[in-house]
Amino acid sequence: MTAPVRPASQAQLSARRRRKAPVRISPARRAVENLVIQIILIGAFLVLWEYASDRWVPKLMVSKPSDIGAQIWKWTLDGTFVRNLWVTVQATALGFLLGAAAGMVLGFLTGAWRRVGEILQPIVTAFYTLPRLALAPLFLLWFGLGMEFRVMFSATIVFFLVYYNTYFGVREVSQELIAAVRIMGANPLQVALRVIVPSALVWVAAGLKISVPYALVGVVVAEMLASDEGMGFLLSRGASQFSAAQTFAAIFGLLVVALVVDWLITALTNRALRWKTAGSMQN
Amino acid sequence: MLLDINDVHFGYQNEVELLQGFSLHVEQGEFVALLGPSGCGKSTLMNLAAGLLNPLRGGVNFGGHPLHGLNRDVGYMTQGDTLLPWATVAKNITLPLELRGVPKAQREEKLDKAVRLVNLAEHRNKYPSELSGGMKRRALLARSIIYDPPMLLMDEPFGALDAQLREVMHQELLNTVARTGQSVLFITHDISEAILLADRIIVLGGLPLRVLEETEVPFGKDRKLSEVRTTKTYADMEVHLRELLRKADALTKSKQH
Structure with missing residues (x-):
């Protein structure tokens, strides 16, 4: 990692700003939807973890979300x-x-x-x-x-x-x-x-x-x-x-x-x- | 005599000495174009005049005094974008005044005049990233003339502009220096640019660098470029200089290898 971290160039910045998503749903609605999906994903993972602990994997290794x-x-x-x-x-x-x-x-x-x-x-x-x-x-x-x-x-x-x-x-x-x-x-x-x-x-x-x-x-x-x-x-x-x-x-x-x-x-x-x-x- | 480069020797490390007894003189109010192939050493001459480089032997006189160190009585404009990107146009243009300790009221007054001169009045509060290429050139021009230096050193200042914009900038530069009475030492490898702008063209080439020809341009100070371009004199000069530049190019290249 001898190379320094390059700051984003002007061109990169403006290119990123200019490219807009096509209008299908409003950005606010999209953000809410994304958030809901993220919560569901994490929730599902936690539920799976809770269930798997002591059934599939020893609890000593992974504990479980309720204990944590x-x-x-x-x-x-x-x-x-x-x-x-x-x-x-x-x-x-x-x-x-x-x-x-x-x-x-x-x-x-x-x-x-x-x-x-x-x-x-x-x-x-x-x-x-x-x-x-x-x-x-x-x-x-x-x-x-x-x-x-x-x-x-x-x-x-x-x-x-x-x-x-x-x-x-x-x-x-x-x-x-x-x-x-x-x-x-x-x-x-x-x-x-x-x-x-x-x-x-x-x-x-x-x-x-x-x-x-x-x-x-x-x-x-x-x-x-x-x-x-x-x-x-x-x-x-x-x-x-x-x-x-x-x-x-x-x-x-x-x-x-x-x-x-x-x-x-x-x-x-x-x-x-x-x-x-x-x-x-x-x- | 404003600029007097007299019998100067100069060379870069591990290279044949580029200047071996070279002389160049520019009068008060004169517009001199140095025309020569790329890499022949034109920019070296300009940097000697600016005091960014020091001659090994021989002297550079400016305004009648020998030059020691940097020459702060010149405006300096190159091809690169040397505006400070974090400062507004107004801040950029007044930077030389600020560095020279000119009081704020006087700075404002000069800024007003300068932005009007280069048609940037309504863009003074913008940042360089918001300007077009032509507007940036105008800002750089305004910055190099705002402290009223008796001479402008310009190294292919419009090299990166498209042809149309360059024509506009040529006329604006001529109008500006006609009003301020400043001398210009203008470096270019573009033949028509040299004819359109200069009072005197010096064709350079070879190694060591020498003057191949000196030509007076007969169009006067208040020339209209659109008219100049249609004259027979212009066409003849262009043909002649083209031939000469080809010779200079061959001369420079044959010595470099």
Whole structure:
């Protein structure tokens, strides 16, 4: 995954917007119908699961939806969910912020200054090829079992994703544009702030967007490896106690967090990049 | 003398030195077209005039002073779309003024004049992605003249436009510089474009680059392009330059291989 995530191009965006579905039923009606079908599908799956458990598959392995529901309800009432979710979300946010900030700064420096890039880029790539999990024992040694370990572990994952996208985004900025702005009277700081940073923003935003789920993955993995709190801890504790219900309940909690985070990020990045779609929205 | 490139030597790494004692002069208010085959080194000359490149030997004088570093007394317009996509037309056009620290009231005043000059008045609040190719060119033209530079450096600025739009832009460019009195150094490989626009055409070719011919164009500053195109002088010049350009092309290619 050395290749950076390409932001959707102008042409792709406008093509997607222009192609409309032919009029047969109203979009609102279609949305309601889709939702109903989705609920029926999931419901049917749950019913099948409930029936199959202990009949076709051992309950120890898969638990069953009613037990999982009861577990979720219990954890919701006694505060287990809120406490551990909060720990995980906090670590994810910190890991993301730390990794993203470091990635953006280094990506910008290596992208904008050719010489700095020539020197540092190979070093960063060498570290990138290292499996991140191999760092876990070292990080544990350095940071102990606490929050710092999880934050740092998640930050190293986020760092590389954001770094590569920022680096390539900065490198993509047209030299012709930079020359034109310099002749217009811009000093190097103005070139950086007025041209390079906004030009690279599309790429950086794409990098940020995909790295949020990875920040969560990093934290959960770290919690599973060594922790006494958080959703990853609930997950591994459930499994080690042979309680499939607890494990599934923890997965359900993570699913909700991941969906909320993804929704938030989409809303934020769409807002920041509104200029990019101004033309295509008119058509 | 506004631009004076004097006995300049310049070359790129691992290549035969492109300029070996090349000279080029442009007078105040003069429209000079550099005509030559693609890849012959026209753009290098323009970048020397802009101060984006520095000569190995020899000097570039601008407005009577030797040029050190960037030349900020020129307008610079290339074939590429160098508008900032996240800024409106008005913001884009006034960018040079903003970078030069011109106060807002004065910026507004100049913007009004500039958008009227290039017929973009009703599109000033649009984003570049909402503009057609021709409107983008007009915005770029307005941006390169808004700070009243004494000279415009244009590197195939209309190269990506279709023929009809290009004719419109040619007339608009001529009208604009006739009003502002600016000099233009215009790079093109299109023969008719050179005849229609320039006061003087310099045909370039070969390696090292040299002037194959210099031609004065007799149509004057307030020419009407639709009329120019029907004259016999225009047709004769076109035939002559076509022959010359073919020679220049062969000369450049034979030396490159």
